[in-house]
Amino acid sequence: MNASSAALRPLQKPGRIERFAYRHRRWLPWFHLAMFVGFLALVVVPLALPTPPDGARLFSNFTLTANFLIWGLWFPLVFVSVIFTGRSWCGVLCPMGASSEWANRIGLKRRVPRWVRWEGTPVVSFIVITILAQTVDARSFPEGVAEVFGLALACALLIGFLYGPGHHKRPWCRHMCPIGLTLGAFSRLGVVQFAPKTPRAGGETWTDKGVCPTFIDINRKQESRHCIECMRCVQPGARGGLSIQMRMPGTEAGNIRDHHPHSSDIWFLFLGTGTAIGGFLWLILPQYQAIRQALAIWAINHDWLGFLNPGPAWLMSVHPAGREVFTWLDFSMITGFMLASAVIFAAALSACTALGSWVAGLLGADRNFRTRFLELAYQYLPVAMVSLVLGLGSELFGLLQRGIGPGPTHWLELALFAGGLIWSLLIGHRLLQRQGLAGARLAVALAPSLLGCILAGLAWWPALFGI
Numbered sequence: 001m002n003a004s005s006a007a008l009r010p011l012q013k014p015g016r017i018e019r020f021a022y023r024h025r026r027w028l029p030w031f032h033l034a035m036f037v038g039f040l041a042l043v044v045v046p047l048a049l050p051t052p053p054d055g056a057r058l059f060s061n062f063t064l065t066a067n068f069l070i071w072g073l074w075f076p077l078v079f080v081s082v083i084f085t086g087r088s089w090c091g092v093l094c095p096m097g098a099s100s101e102w103a104n105r106i107g108l109k110r111r112v113p114r115w116v117r118w119e120g121t122p123v124v125s126f127i128v129i130t131i132l133a134q135t136v137d138a139r140s141f142p143e144g145v146a147e148v149f150g151l152a153l154a155c156a157l158l159i160g161f162l163y164g165p166g167h168h169k170r171p172w173c174r175h176m177c178p179i180g181l182t183l184g185a186f187s188r189l190g191v192v193q194f195a196p197k198t199p200r201a202g203g204e205t206w207t208d209k210g211v212c213p214t215f216i217d218i219n220r221k222q223e224s225r226h227c228i229e230c231m232r233c234v235q236p237g238a239r240g241g242l243s244i245q246m247r248m249p250g251t252e253a254g255n256i257r258d259h260h261p262h263s264s265d266i267w268f269l270f271l272g273t274g275t276a277i278g279g280f281l282w283l284i285l286p287q288y289q290a291i292r293q294a295l296a297i298w299a300i301n302h303d304w305l306g307f308l309n310p311g312p313a314w315l316m317s318v319h320p321a322g323r324e325v326f327t328w329l330d331f332s333m334i335t336g337f338m339l340a341s342a343v344i345f346a347a348a349l350s351a352c353t354a355l356g357s358w359v360a361g362l363l364g365a366d367r368n369f370r371t372r373f374l375e376l377a378y379q380y381l382p383v384a385m386v387s388l389v390l391g392l393g394s395e396l397f398g399l400l401q402r403g404i405g406p407g408p409t410h411w412l413e414l415a416l417f418a419g420g421l422i423w424s425l426l427i428g429h430r431l432l433q434r435q436g437l438a439g440a441r442l443a444v445a446l447a448p449s450l451l452g453c454i455l456a457g458l459a460w461w462p463a464l465f466g467i
């Protein structure tokens with residue numbers, strides 16, 4: 001048998017999904033093109049339309065329809081999809097990622113600089129975009145939507161054009177996209193895994209050689225985080241490359257020590273979701289309004305009247321016709337509140353995780369404190385994901401309310417919320433098991449996790465269910 005026929009000998013029978021995806025992947029560029037046209041229509045067309053009149057209905061006014069499709073449907077469903085199909089959104093549908101790759105094809109292909117490769121870059125990008133989306137009120141006005149998504153698209157094109165040597169790379173998707181960061185972290189809960197058929201030792205590494213657009217050394221691949229499921233490394237029947245496998249939800253998170261745990265996931269989980277909570281809470285907390293009022297009086301008393309003027313429309317919402325004009329005071333308050341929420345939330349969850357790691361160590365868990373901390377922090381993935389989906393999906397649940405009534409909808413939301421908390425605890429349990437604990441010692445070490453879940457639940461509760 002010659003070398004090429006040996007290379008094509010199958011190691012295992014490829015699954016139906018794998019064969020289907022491989023056979024049809026040539027259609028992907030057409031999907032991307034269609035999505036790009038749809039994306040432009042949703043983002044650009046509302047800019048040319050008049051402000052929806054009072055009483056306009058969701059599906060009879062294009063601006064409202066576009067807003068619902070982006071925030072009410074797309075955002076929450078993309079997060080949910082990651083559980084069932086991994087980052088298929090990124091590889092199969094996302095027009096921004098495809099545009100970035102297209103820019104890379106014709107671009108300069110420079111080496112990816114260190115500041116882009118720094119693992120904190122996507123977390124910073126997430127925090128900046130999340131705060132900007134609030135200050136320009138992207139959820140209510142098409143100008144805000146166009147700015148936030150236009151900015152992301154421009155950055156995706158620029159980064160793709162400048163960086164990424166080799167063939168069809170996506171440095172934006174790997175290193176900077178705030179949505180990619182979120183989907184990457186949550187994909188560790190998902191049931192889909194692309195695994196090497198002939199794994200090589202040495203652990204997950206970054207490489208700009210090879211076919212992978214997100215710089216994965218495919219034979220050393222251990223984690224789902226950066227895999228956008230582009231199918232480029234999947235070839236049913238070949239000995240090399242990756243194969244598609246199914247697993248139980250949460251398998252990767254619960255066994256994170258085998259899947260390249262990384263602190264950037266934790267920065268996102270603690271700081272990123274803390275910022276997102278702040279984005280929900282400032283709208284409803286009376287304390288926020290009280291502080292704003294006090295600051296406004298202070299500004300008047302100290303002749304800081306410029307603080308009470310509106311700023312530039314690219315930085316804050318200035319929509320007199322829409323009855324919303326933010327001042328520098330609002331801009332500072334929203335930004336400060338969201339950053340403070342991030343810090344407080346991160347400090348609370350860090351304290352619980354540190355306590356859990358310390359107690360686990362006292363009770364005989366393996367590895368050092370830092371590694372135990374890193375592993376245990378992954379237990380907060382489910383509660384973060386479910387809370388984000390519920391928060392972002394408020395419009396979707398609003399529609400459901402019209403169908404099945406407010407009572408059942410409320411119970412459904414509560415059940416999902418409770419499910420997220422319980423799932424987090426189950427993952428915490430599994431993580432402690434892998435650290436070598438069992439029985440009563442495990443139960444004691446799990447207590448700080450329970451406290452952390454309760455704190456996370458309490459932080460999200462007002463945003464999801466009111467005060």
Ligand code: SF4
Nearest residue numbers: 090094097173177180
């Ligand atoms: S990482 Fe971001 S830009 Fe890239 S494909 Fe995913 S969502 Fe789109």
Ligand code: SF4
Nearest residue numbers: 212227228230231233
């Ligand atoms: S690992 Fe394979 S499927 Fe995943 S992004 Fe890289 S080339 Fe695409």
